[in-house]
Amino acid sequence: MTPPSPKTGQVRQLPDDEAGTLYPGKRPKIQKEQATSEGATKTNKFAKKNVKRMKKKRESQPDPCSPADVQWKDIVDVLGDDVVNEAVKEGREFDSPFSFLEIVELEVKAVCSNGDGLAQADSEDSKPWVVVVPFSLPGERVRAKIFKNDRMHSIADFLETVRPNNELRDDSRVKCRYFSKCGGCQYQMLSYEKQLEFKRNVVVKAYKNYSNLSDSQIPEIQSTIPSPAQYGYRTKITPHFQAPPSKANRDTLQQEVADGKVPEWLKIGFNIQGQNKVIDIEECPIATPVLNDALPSVRKNIYDTIHTYKKGATLLLRESLDTTGESEQKKCVTSNHVSVRETVGEFTFEYLASSFFQNNNTILPSLTGYVRDAILSLYPSDDPSRPTHLIDTYCGSGLFAITMSPHFSTIAGIEISGDSILYAKHNAQLNNIPPEKISFRKGDASDIFQTVSDFPPEKTVMVIDPPRKGCDDAFIQQLLKFRCKFVAYVSCNVHTQARDVGKVLKATENEPEGRRYVLESLRGFDLFPQTAHVESVAILKLV
Numbered sequence: 001m002t003p004p005s006p007k008t009g010q011v012r013q014l015p016d017d018e019a020g021t022l023y024p025g026k027r028p029k030i031q032k033e034q035a036t037s038e039g040a041t042k043t044n045k046f047a048k049k050n051v052k053r054m055k056k057k058r059e060s061q062p063d064p065c066s067p068a069d070v071q072w073k074d075i076v077d078v079l080g081d082d083v084v085n086e087a088v089k090e091g092r093e094f095d096s097p098f099s100f101l102e103i104v105e106l107e108v109k110a111v112c113s114n115g116d117g118l119a120q121a122d123s124e125d126s127k128p129w130v131v132v133v134p135f136s137l138p139g140e141r142v143r144a145k146i147f148k149n150d151r152m153h154s155i156a157d158f159l160e161t162v163r164p165n166n167e168l169r170d171d172s173r174v175k176c177r178y179f180s181k182c183g184g185c186q187y188q189m190l191s192y193e194k195q196l197e198f199k200r201n202v203v204v205k206a207y208k209n210y211s212n213l214s215d216s217q218i219p220e221i222q223s224t225i226p227s228p229a230q231y232g233y234r235t236k237i238t239p240h241f242q243a244p245p246s247k248a249n250r251d252t253l254q255q256e257v258a259d260g261k262v263p264e265w266l267k268i269g270f271n272i273q274g275q276n277k278v279i280d281i282e283e284c285p286i287a288t289p290v291l292n293d294a295l296p297s298v299r300k301n302i303y304d305t306i307h308t309y310k311k312g313a314t315l316l317l318r319e320s321l322d323t324t325g326e327s328e329q330k331k332c333v334t335s336n337h338v339s340v341r342e343t344v345g346e347f348t349f350e351y352l353a354s355s356f357f358q359n360n361n362t363i364l365p366s367l368t369g370y371v372r373d374a375i376l377s378l379y380p381s382d383d384p385s386r387p388t389h390l391i392d393t394y395c396g397s398g399l400f401a402i403t404m405s406p407h408f409s410t411i412a413g414i415e416i417s418g419d420s421i422l423y424a425k426h427n428a429q430l431n432n433i434p435p436e437k438i439s440f441r442k443g444d445a446s447d448i449f450q451t452v453s454d455f456p457p458e459k460t461v462m463v464i465d466p467p468r469k470g471c472d473d474a475f476i477q478q479l480l481k482f483r484c485k486f487v488a489y490v491s492c493n494v495h496t497q498a499r500d501v502g503k504v505l506k507a508t509e510n511e512p513e514g515r516r517y518v519l520e521s522l523r524g525f526d527l528f529p530q531t532a533h534v535e536s537v538a539i540l541k542l543v
């Protein structure tokens with residue numbers, strides 16, 4: 001018997017034979033086959049395959065520190081360890097109460113570290129189950145459409161707020177017409193203060209879940225440092241588009257686009273929230289005005305040439321200082337192969353448009369100044385034990401090495417990208433730092449320890465700013481051997497940072513005085529306002 005369709009807000013009870021399938025709503029096709037003996041054999045095969053698939057699914061776990069793992073920890077937090085353990089023990093963790101495309105009304109309980117709301121059905125007989133609903137806020141009642149079932153949770157598209165949390169949400173704050181469709185921003189409906197508070201909480205949870213440290217080893221996490229610009233700050237955007245469908249007649253396409261008839265499939269923009277599909281974007285309020293001014297002509301250029309594309313492509317729009325005119329102006333660069341120029345406080349940087357540089361220029365003076373002061377303000381200027389040597393690992397084109405250079409006598413940087421190292425050397429010259437004071441080397445971060453064997457560890461500061469995956473064990477082992485006085489770990493992924501910092505502290509916690517690392521301070525920096533991203537800075541000190 002087909003169960004009655006659930007009313008909005010009700011949890012549909014699954015018949016036993018639907019339990020455990022990923023998309024139970026697709027079941028009827030199989031039931032038809034059961035009528036014939038051939039169908040029964042097919043069904044048995046299907047059932048066996050399905051059992052195998054489910055076994056594999058039950059055994060598979062998200063990679064530690066991956067976005068799925070971070071989300072899973074937040075889901076367990078909402079459900080409670082005992083409830084999850086029991087469901088796993090009884091093999092019920094994939095028995096979703098919801099079917100594919102079901103529309104449900106839910107109560108939002110918490111916000112996940114990636115910015116999505118974590119909601120639950122609230123009828124009395126509802127199963128312990130979480131529904132991930134983007135753009136929803138704790139305390140709200142929302143309507144959402146289920147599109148995927150997974151372990152103890154479903155993922156849904158946000159449809160509407162039925163009962164907003166007016167203490168948090170004010171939709172008049174939203175400045176982007178694509179908000180709640182585009183996957184780029186999560187928090188435009190929040191006040192800026194709340195965004196900073198949410199981000200602090202991400203740092204708190206990351207250290208709780210991933211550092212393996214006791215509460216006493218984690219200092220009070222300080223408030224998140226705000227970005228001076230909360231919109232119009234992004235100096236780089238990378239919209240993308242798909243190629244024409246293979247059956248499209250390219251001549252007709254060229255003519256149609258020239259006549260202003262843009263085909264339905266041609267979208268130039270960013271991914272729709274939760275989908276691998278592009279939403280057409282004509283402006284992006286978090287990008288700088290210079291990039292927004294350039295976007296229409298970049299888009300037009302693609303319209304004019306789309307008939308020539310065999311594959312989709314990603315565009316680059318990057319803000320740069322233009323030094324060709326009499327007065328310094330800003331311009332938009334769209335080629336990967338040209339130099340970009342920007343200033344950070346009193347320093348000038350150039351780098352290749354395709355290589356890494358931080359994307360929010362407005363916060364860089366306070367980020368680099370904070371790292372400097374968090375360490376040097378601990379010493380009077382004439383203190384003979386004040387650090388004199390600086391190592392910048394994962395240094396890119398030299399951001400930390402160069403901005404901190406006035407305060408150190410000897411500096412070494414390392415970076416895997418040859419292009420970035422060439423620019424780091426060039427930037428040292430551009431900022432008049434003598435070569436006998438500063439050196440940059442291309443290589444894996446762990447190779448730096450060969451270069452700095454003559455640096456006095458007790459007077460050395462090491463900046464670590466790795467990519468999202470964090471540091472590898474080879475690096476951490478050598479850091480432990482070298483044991484410099486201070487480590488400033490800057491990270492765009494607070495979860496891998498917490499893991500790595502935890503490893504360093506744990507490895508030294510039973511060492512004698514002067515050989516033990518402690519976490520001196522920890523706080524987030526808001527490099528990406530309106531989004532859920534947080535940059536985290538941890539200062540480690542040898543005591």
Ligand SMILES: C[S@@+](CC[C@H](N)C(=O)[O-])C[C@H]1O[C@@H](n2cnc3c(N)ncnc32)[C@H](O)[C@@H]1O
Nearest residue numbers: 356394395396399415416417444445465466467
């Ligand atoms: C988050 S960026 C930081 C760059 C720089 N500190 C800045 O703020 O501009 C990380 C950098 O690490 C570099 N990188 C990635 N893996 C590396 C490795 N194994 N060894 C050294 N550098 C690496 C990347 O090329 C990138 O420039």
